[in-house]
Amino acid sequence: EEQLVESGGGLVQPGGSLRLSCEASGFTFTKFEMHWVRQAPGKGLHWVSYISDSGTTIHYADSVKGRFTISRDNAKSSLYLQMNSLRAEDTAIYFCARPARSSGSYLGFAFWGQGTLVTVSS
């Protein structure tokens, strides 16, 4: 069964850092592009970042550009999001997500993790 499991969320002070992880299982991780999507409490979905299957192509939302870094370790079937200079408005549940097939991001995100909560507060 294809599965994505996020971890690494928690409470952090403004200006602090946090590293999220997303461990994949049940499929060949190296074949799939991956995304991070976040959702502030009681709010809608907001796309955060994209990384290609090889890790060579990366995109970010303007709201996190220069502060967040997406990466992946294909040997460990894991996706990461390094979050620096955190702000209160970064408080959200962070989901990792993948398309149904390789190079298929244009067809939507078919698989999602359960999410990990990041709270930025003093």
Added chain:
Amino acid sequence: DIQMTQSPSSLYATVGDRVSITCRASQTISNYLNWYQQKPGKAPKLLIYAASSLRSGVPSRFSGSASGTDFTLTISSLQPEDFATYYCQQSSTTPFTFGPGTKVDIK
């Protein structure tokens, strides 16, 4: 960036009702439009991709259509398990923006 709008923001309906939700893109996105359903405390679930293709396992009462930059999600006969929030998303270019959501509630 491509902006996505949805209407209505919320609606009240009864089991058996036909429900339609509209999404509009700020510029041409071809048919790169997806629909998700989200229930409280859960991850979103992909229902429709490429504007009108039903994801495997999704009930056939869900359908999608497109006309230019306007897209519609229709639920032909609302079931109790369909009460949720629905989001559209464009996947034409990054950032892959989502609409603000439409909450479907019980009348």
